Amino acid sequence: MADPGEEERERHRRWRLVLGAAAEDPLGPTEGRDQAMDAAMAALYDTSSGRAESRSAGLGGSAPRVARWLGDIRQYFPGTVVQVMQADAIERLDLTRLLLEPEMLAAVEPDVHLVGTLLSLNRVMPDAARDAARQVVRTVVAELERRIEQRTRAAVTGALNRAARIGRPRHADIDWDRTIRANLRHYRSEHRTVIPERLIGYGRRSSAVQRDVVLCVDQSGSMAASVVFAGVFASVLASIRSLRTSLVVFDTAVVDLTERLGDPVDVLFGTQLGGGTDVNRALGYARQLIRRPRDSVFVLISDLYEGGDREQMLRRVAEMTAAGVRVVVLLALSDEGAPAYDHENAAALAALGVPAFACTPDAFPDLMAAAIQGRDVRTAIGIGDDM
Structure with a gap:
């Protein structure tokens, strides 16, 4: 059975992370890993009109700082949360320009939405960032192909095979396996054979x-x-x-x-x-x-x-x-x-x-x-x- 005191501490901890630095006085400061998580979220969400407030470190206009932040959130949060935070950062802090920096592209968690952003910047992307951008896109494409190709x-x-199948095939186009299966009820024991009343075949070669x-x-x-x-x-x-x-x-x-x-x-x-x-x-x-x-x-x-x-x-x-x-x-x-x-x-x-x-x-x-x-x-x- 869970310790009620432990449950209360965990609830207290979660509320402190949700509320951010504004809750430091009533709930106390964060420590250790929680402190790093709190700082990562504060850099993005402790903002006013989409720009970091002076009391938070913020992300500013520095590509290296953003790259480090992207590395931090991948360390502290699951992939689905990382993708949401990346999208929020691009919108709230106007990071579109920074997506052109190779060091930032090396730090991002690739997903479909990031690919869309990169493609929208394709024509203005400097050569120094193009190779890194293509690698981000290739990573997402490879994952999508694994997801959809086989199915x-x-x-x-x-x-295609079902659409090409016809009921009156020429002799050379008869699919004998399917024809026999479809006519098993017409087996004649005296002749020890199946009398096919319906022929099944393919009207086109499968390679056409x-x-x-x-x-x-x-x-x-x-x-x-x-x-x-x-x-x-x-x-x-x-x-x-x-x-x-x-x-x-x-x-x-x-x-x-x-x-x-x-x-x-x-x-x-x-x-x-x-x-x-x-x-x-x-x-x-x-x-x-x-x-x-x-x-x-x-x-x-x-x-x-x-x-x-x-x-x-x-x-x-x-x-x-x-x-x-x-x-x-x-x-x-x-x-x-x-x-x-x-x-x-x-x-x-x-x-x-x-x-x-x-x-x-x-x-x-x-x-x-x-x-x-x-x-x-x-x-x-x-x-x-x-x-």
Whole structure:
């Protein structure tokens, strides 16, 4: 049984850390490791109007001081807390400029949000920081690939195989194992054989391109996490030979990153986060990449805050669906919860039979599998009709 006195001391300790130096008089000073933790939190959160007060050490404008602080918080707090504190530091203390310093980049805990910040600074990053920034991005990309690659490959290749299977194959294309299993009930003992009433086969060789996939990604500043996840997914999809995968990113301009899909880090450094949004222009370009409409999946990832020609945007979506393209609109591809988006444009797309919704990275493989097979993508990821 826990000692009541020990529990009270632990409660006292936690409140002292939460309240900070302002509670030193009634609760007493911190000591040892707690003192270091308190100092690390005070440098960030004991602030006024986003700037450190004179009574706290603060982080100021010094990259070495920030680098040391980042090292301290990784020592004292778990990874999930570190990521929250890093994001808070960037926002509260205007540390964006310091992200350009190599010594700070070497100290950070890499995550998707930090990658988004680095990508937004890509064009102004000095050469001295570029190598360190690429290493941060590569570390995050490698972790994301471990998380998504195997499941994406399994879901997509399985869907391709099922979509290619036909019921009246030529003799050379019969899948005998599946055919026998499907006709076991027709076994004839007198002939000691199975009489197949239904043949199952493959209409295409598995090495042939079966689907064209075009990912069209909004790279306005609010879509940072979605850009990171989409870039990694596009590279994984491009490695599946049965798909012809294209990646287009856009703000008010359009950039085709398909040629970079062999290296997701190059893909991400080919983006430029920030700027406005012209979905219509992006759709105009992306349509040129669709060679076989009825064998194509088009995924638009955007919050739909359109700065271009809205009516033409909607017409282009309608034309693609009428031609047989499977169009999927994602308001976000991230773990960040419900996104902000243009409700009017989302409703207009839904009226065209193209509902727009958010998707987590873990659900994206199932969504792609459903799109390839022509199934309801919302049902595949557990979203109801009320979304």
